[in-house]
Amino acid sequence: MKIAVVGATGLVGREMLRVLDERGFGTEEVIAAASAKSVGSTLDFAGRQLTVVSVDAAIAARPDYALFSAGAEVSRQYAPLFAAVGTTVVDNSSAWRKDPEVPLVVPEVNIGAVRPEDRIIANPNCSTIQMVLALSALEREYGLRRLVIATYQSITGTGIRAVRQLESEERGETPSEPAYPNPIHRNLFPHGGDFQPDGYTTEEQKLIDETRKIYADPEIAITATVVRVPVVGGHSEAVNVELRRDYDLEEVRRLIGSTPGVILYDEPMQNRYPMPILSHHRDEVWVGRVRRDPSQPRSLNLWIVADNIRKGAATNAVQIMEHLCGRTK
Ligand SMILES: NC(=O)c1ccc[n+]([C@@H]2O[C@H](COP(=O)([O-])OP(=O)(O)OC[C@H]3O[C@@H](n4cnc5c(N)ncnc54)[C@H](OP(=O)(O)O)[C@@H]3O)[C@@H](O)[C@H]2O)c1
Known part of the structure; x- marks a missing residue:
């Protein structure tokens, strides 16, 4: 071949x-x-x-x-x-x-x-891959009504120039060809891709369009804020999920934990929750902080991390x- x-x-x-x-x-x-x-x-x-x-x-x-x-x-x-x-x-x-x-x-x-x-x-897109895989069993079992997403995206998602920018800034130098319009060392910005006339960025729009296409469900309501953080090793996402029917939290954990390619890592009292430092160089999508959202019915919050260069x-x-x-x- x-x-x-x-x-x-x-x-x-x-x-x-x-x-x-x-x-x-x-x-x-x-x-x-x-x-x-x-x-x-x-x-x-x-x-x-x-x-x-x-x-x-x-x-x-x-x-x-x-x-x-x-x-x-x-x-x-x-x-x-x-x-x-x-x-x-x-x-x-x-x-x-x-x-x-x-x-x-x-x-x-x-x-x-x-x-x-x-x-x-x-x-x-890398942020889409890890989210649709983490939520795939919930999508099949309960259906997804709405997703509210905030990402914390690694600079490696922007390519080699961004890695060089962070490394130059860490050394106290001015990067010669910066990938971003702002410093990223000791900083973050709510900006991924280009801004569209509606105020959202192209990275945010990708999360919406691609998720609907992969699940073949144009009805899922989705809104997103993409944030670039000075992290190497993976993208993190806080996702608020509204399902189409009520759920049992233990069943949700079982479904996520038995999804091929997903690791449920959710013992927060023991400081065990997904982090880019764990996902780096690995292929699995890590899910933790799975908890009911008491502010509205059928809803839960979770935290999803994966190496954007590997599975992403x-x-x-x-x-x-x-x-x-x-x-x-
Ligand atoms: N980084 C991520 O997490 C991620 C995730 C999903 C998808 N992607 C996508 O993958 C692509 C590459 O991302 P990256 O992070 O690997 O970027 P990168 O580190 O900047 O690498 C870009 C690559 O494209 C090559 N290239 C540029 N212009 C070319 C041309 N005219 N003809 C042939 N090759 C050309 C470069 O070759 P030279 O070295 O010769 O310039 C280099 O090999 C982008 O489309 C990006 O959106 C990235």
Whole structure:
């Protein structure tokens, strides 16, 4: 099997190479592609070195699968060119997620949305992936009426430039090419993506649109505030959930705790609750602080944490590919 990783030099791309190796693809032919500035450089993969090639060269190699993480513009331009030579693309950017013809997939939740003829499959936004997986059993059992979400998103969600900005600021230096318009060290800001005319940001809008698409339920009421925090290791989310019917709290815990890929970690009196420091480099979605919301019926609060580079991006993309090629774990 031949697999191209487009954006292989980036935060997500490098993690994709690690995940491919960890999940048994180390002996496959892997093609690392990135921008012109990286062509000819090398990347470690499965004990060998890959020489980075251009995206055009990767298309010419006609891979079976192409895992994209090079931004929406690159995906819009090149994903159809890969599809035209018979490659199946799994795309991490926002380019295709809203396209009704393109399935948007978290494998544990809706792998059934992929049809045999699909050549482009979209990986959801990192904050969406962890939330829809954590809530998937509640969605099936009770139905979701409304979600009120506040995120605490890691700077790694913005890519390498953001990591460099934080590291420069930690050293007391002024970053040369900051990813954000404000300092992030010893700070946070209620801002992810771009502001829309309605006052919400594009990251907030993604949580709304993508959640409805994945659950195939346009009726779920959703509102979100995205906050960027100077954290490495994962995104955290406080979510207030209103279910469609009343629930038993122990049953809710049982459902969450038995969801594949989810860890219920909820012993707050023992200081055991999900934190990015726990989720870092792991694939599971961690859920804690599960408690009834006494302010309105059928409602509860919970706290969800996952490594945005792993399950929020690289791992989810590789899992989709595993389903497509019949090599699921
Ligand atoms: N970080 C996350 O948590 C996360 C989660 C989900 C989805 N994503 C999405 O994944 C994508 C990449 O994110 P990232 O965090 O890995 O960003 P990043 O660290 O900035 O890496 C960007 C990658 O894209 C490549 N690239 C840029 N322009 C290119 C071009 N014209 N042609 C070919 N390759 C090009 C870069 O190559 P060079 O090194 O050669 O410039 C690099 O490999 C984005 O679409 C992002 O929205 C990220």
